[in-house]
Every structure is written in structure tokens, then in C-alpha cells.
Amino acid sequence: MDFERLTQSLIEPIRRSVISLPRTTHDALRRATLEEEEIGRTQLEAMLKAIDIGIEQKIPICQDTGTPTFYVSIGTAFPGFCEIHQLEPALRRAVQLATQVIPLRPNTVHPFNGSNPGDNTGFEIPQVIWQIHGRDTFHLTYLPKGGGCTNMSQLTMMTPGKGIRGVKDIVLTRIATMAGNPCPPTVIGVGLGGSDVMCMELAKKALLRPVGQRHPESFVAELEFELLEKANELGVGPAGIGGKTTVLDIKIEYEYRHPASFPVGIAVQCWANRQITVSVNANGSVEVIS
């Protein structure tokens, strides 16, 4: 496996991830303009214009180009699998290089003294989340997540007796109270069950499912749809100054839980729902999938 080539190959997908949006998100924003009255429409039009400028001039749509997370899905039958311990350093170099050449905003700062290494890395940033399967494919997703929306994340260790109604209450209350802070219309990832940590990971991973795509299990899909409809009755609106489009979508992922615990995790993504997935070849080249 040519890891040096992989580092180089990732620069263009990282660039593409911050200068444009996934088609499903872009389409959802366009559709929302038809729903809104003037005040909300003006905000959505500014967002769409910012996307057009991003694509035309190849500059980041939003100045907050996020902190980087990579989701790795790799098969043990992938030709370079035995050398895969070299992947994390290669991804780290890709982020450092991308920060310089695109450029990205150097976001990571030391929590004690505020110093900034200038290259978007930390001890284990970019974070790499692994999924290993038995096939011969290797997919990588890059998720640069902004600070404004991430500040609205929430973990509630709900009393289990409150049940699914309690979940609805927590999610809708969060969307109402965070108002315009996370740059609505947002995409909401909800994690249900698991441990505390698993629950937040599920919530964040839920954001990777394309806008408009429902959960494969109908009882989950129905809850997603109900929450989506009700969230958009709240009236927060685009940019949080009133309107019908408060969320573009709500995604739920779940796991079995301890009988005494019902973790409810909420991960919030701004309208600039930036992410990109590539398929990696053994020679280090990549192809954008979505």
C-alpha cells in the first residue's frame, strides 16, 4: 500500500468536502427556499449563494472548516491490510498538508494555554474511527465538524421509565432551546441506548446517513419522521430568525442498553453539512463515492 500517495490523494477530496456540500443536503436547502417566507428565504438564499461561491472560487463555504474525524471501513481482504498500522500517520499528514494548501482554518488549540499547533492536529486528532469487516474494500469518510454546532451536542442519561415519549421530549426541547446557535437548518443525529460513550458515537455516526434517507427499520424511520415534522413546527427557522425550516433531517441510530440506563445522545450538524466518502485503492489512489 502506497501511504504517501494516499496522503497526497486525500487533499482534493478534503478540499471538495469544504467547498461544496453533499448533493442531498444542497437539494434540501434549495427545496426549503420554496417553503419559506421572505425573512427565512433571504437567509437560505445567502446560504445557497455561499455554496455557489465556494464551488466557483474553490474556497471554504464556511470559515470554520471544523475539526477532522475519519471513519474507516476496511476489509481484512483488502490488499494493503497487513500494513494498515501506517494509516493513522498518513491521515494525520493529509490533514496537516490540507490545512496548508487549501487552506483550512487551523482550529485545534491547547485547552490549558490556548496555543495553536497551526495544522489541525492534536494528540489523537484527526480522530480515526475504525470498522473492520471481511471483504476486500476500503472506504474512508472525512467529517470536518464545526464548533458552533458541536457546542450544541448533548448527552442525557434519561430515566428509562420515560420511554420513547421522553426521547421525543429531550430531542425537541434541545432543538427549541439551541435556537439559532448551531446555524439552522440543522441535521440532527440521535443516539439511543448503548453506553454513555457509545451513545454519542452513534449520534455522530447517524449524521453520515444522507439527508432524506430514512432508517431501514420502520419503527425507527417513523420516529425520525415524527420528530422531523414536529421540529419544523417549532418556528426557529433558517439562521434562527423565524421560519418553517429548522431542521433538514433527523437521524436515529440505536443500541441495546443497560436496563437502568437510557442514554439519549444528540449530535448537531449545521446546514453546511460537510462530509465526503472515498473508496481507496491499494496503490493509494482514491475515488469519491459521495
Add this chain to the structure above:
Amino acid sequence: MILLTTPIQTEAVRKLKVFDTFSITGTVFTARDAAHEKLLDLYKNGSNPPFSVGDLPCFHCGPVMRNNDGVWEVVSAGPTTSSRMDLFEDQFMDAFGTRVFIGKGGMGHRTSAALQKHGGIYAQFTGGAGSLMAGAVKRVESVYYLDELGIPEAIWLLNVVEFGPLLVTMDSFGQSIHQTLAEKVSINLDRIKKSL
């Protein structure tokens, strides 16, 4: 659309009301959390800030910048979440007399009271639209505390032409679109919860 120029004129700002839209031509300075702390520390120590903080609009923003052979250029520069600056803005107005704040997401009661006291406004630019804002920047006039604070937190003085549209969401009369909307949303939430 109303046009504000810098140095900011007190009367022009007092006339602005919520739902007015305006743009700015002149100089704005960026300031996030660390920059506010830095300038307030200077004030508390009796030192003068390196530029006239009271004459210019304060833009809650940490831009993406590019250095082309020693000349700084703005790449993308939308607003950051303003509520974080609720910790500082009343002291900031008392110290420097700054009267125009630009950001996103709105600010709270403490800032609203200070805007009334000083005849100031808070205006919102569409969050996330950093590429759109960058088009209004003609050049970077100067930068302060870059080595100490890094690119996002440094204070950038940006020369802008028709930076906007900016929507007044909090005015000097104590009105706040954010507050009014939060009350409406809270009523909607209570109604929806009953139907769950």
C-alpha cells in the same frame, strides 16, 4: 439598504431598529473570545489598545486566511456564535464604547441591557456563509496578537465595501428578535409536547 461607514457615527446607530438591514463600508475588526479577554486585560492594566476599538464595528469571526508572499488575504470569513461573547460584551462597551456588533445566533439579556445603555446594536450575518462575506473584504489592514492567539483568535482589521446584508436583531431600544422568537418557540414547544 442603509449604509454605515466608519468611524461609526453614534446617531446613525441609534436610528437602527430590529428588522432593518444595512451594510458597512470601512473597517471592521474581528474578535472572538480570546481577543475580547486580551483587550479587556489591556484596559484593566491601564494600557491603550493598538487601534480605536470604539470607532469600529466588532465582528465575531475567526477567518480562514492565506498569506501570499507576506500579504494577508481573507479566504472565508463568516460569523461565529455570538452567545459566547455574552461574558464580555457589557464590559467591552463600558471600556471602549464599541456600538456595533456583528455575529450569529444572537446574544442575551446582559448584552441587550448594555446595548440600550450605550446606544448600540447587534446585527446578524448568515452563519456559515463565510465565502459570501469574503467577497466584501477589499484588503487586510492589520493584524494583532497573531503569534500569541493564532489565526482564528487574532484581531484582524478588515477593509470592507458594502459588507452585508446585515440584519439588526437587537437594537438600542431593548428589542431583540432572538428574545421574541424564543418566547414564540417556547409556546410552540409546550403545545407540541402536549401532543406527544
